[in-house]
Amino acid sequence: MISKKRRWCFLIILLGVLFMAFHVLFMKTPTIEAQGTKEKKFTSIQVKKGDSLWSIAKEHMGDEYDTVDDYIDEVCETNHIYDRQITDGMYLVIPYYTVRR
Structure with missing residues (x-):
């Protein structure tokens, strides 16, 4: 027992x-x-004269991406750009992150 x-x-x-x-x-x-504190969103921008994918990435990407090329790849894929060429007046859908509330 x-x-x-x-x-x-x-x-x-x-x-x-x-x-x-x-x-x-x-x-x-x-x-x-x-x-889960950041939420991915998308916005539309119009390409201006002198813009490049690199300059757009530098202006809009956050620290969620490892490299500028990773951000550019996502922008190109989202907008069905296969040659990485953009032109003045073109509209692009670009990702950005905000703090979730």
Whole structure:
């Protein structure tokens, strides 16, 4: 037969394990919330004389992109530009990020 002291020890350990499992499964963690603080949006701009994909990227991209080329690739893909050429008066849909509220 199990002694009273061992039963209490087992019960305390079991409650501790259940508490940790509940915490891991059902509680939000700060890491998850931090990842969701920025929201990707799109806007339209008109290309002006002298604009290039590089200058547009430098003006509009945030730190969400590793390189300027990554941003330019997304702009080109979004606008179906396959030769990386833009012209004056052309409209481009470009991504940007805002803080989610």
